[in-house]
Amino acid sequence: MELLLAFLNTRDVELGTDVLDDAAAWRTWVAERGLGDVGDLAQARAVRTTLRASLGERSERLDGPAPAAGLIRVDLSHGVPMMSSEDALGAVLGAAARLAVLGSWERFKICQAEGCLWAFFDRSRNRSRMWCSMQVCGNREKARNWRERRALSVS
Numbered sequence: 001m002e003l004l005l006a007f008l009n010t011r012d013v014e015l016g017t018d019v020l021d022d023a024a025a026w027r028t029w030v031a032e033r034g035l036g037d038v039g040d041l042a043q044a045r046a047v048r049t050t051l052r053a054s055l056g057e058r059s060e061r062l063d064g065p066a067p068a069a070g071l072i073r074v075d076l077s078h079g080v081p082m083m084s085s086e087d088a089l090g091a092v093l094g095a096a097a098r099l100a101v102l103g104s105w106e107r108f109k110i111c112q113a114e115g116c117l118w119a120f121f122d123r124s125r126n127r128s129r130m131w132c133s134m135q136v137c138g139n140r141e142k143a144r145n146w147r148e149r150r151a152l153s154v155s
Contacts, residue, residue, distance in 0.1 A: 001121060003033065004095045004108070007051060008119035029061060030088040037087040039070075045132045047089050057110045057117060072097070113137035114144075 010019035010029065023041055030038050047070065058112045070090035071078045075082050083094040099105050104121075111132040118132040132139035 001095070001099060001104070004051075004092060005119055006033070006100065007048060008055075008108070009115075010048060013117045020048060033091075036085070039087045039089050043069075044089060049091065051121065052110065053099075055058060055108055055110050055119065061108060065150045070094070072121040111137050114138060130152045 006029075011017070019029050020041060025039075026041055026044060027038050029037075054072065070093035071085055071087060072090045072094045073084050073085055073086075083098065085091045085094055096105070099108070107122045107127060109120060109122050110119060113132070114128045116132060116137050118137075120129075120132040122129040
């Protein structure tokens with residue numbers, strides 16, 4: 001789960017940074033996680049865009065999600081099937097596939113706060129969380145909504 005969240009959040013809208021805009025930064029990101037081969041940077045962007053689009057993000061970069069693929073191998077380790085990959089995208093897509101099979105994919109969401117777009121895992125009982133952080137984004141959004149309602153009632 002952590003690998004998938006880290007990959008989905010390689011772009012930080014608030015800070016204006018994107019690991020996938022720089023080949024060296026992408027190589028560092030992959031190396032820090034021990035994911036093997038870096039693979040194609042354009043394919044990494046397509047995979048991230050496609051995954052985030054499936055979580056409900058509307059991308060301004062592409063007209064629609066691009067097809068994405070990664071090589072995943074299934075090995076038997078002590079008689080137990082284990083997914084593995086020799087490249088970063090295969091590892092990320094393998095993690096995503098595992099979470100989908102386990103029924104956890106629906107809990108991955110994109111923060112609804114204006115200007116955030118951080119991916120997070122919704123641990124709430126009824127799966128209704130809207131913000132990556134109630135203390136930061138949720139508080140900001142609720143305060144903004146309150147100010148808007150107050151301004152309407154005063155006018």
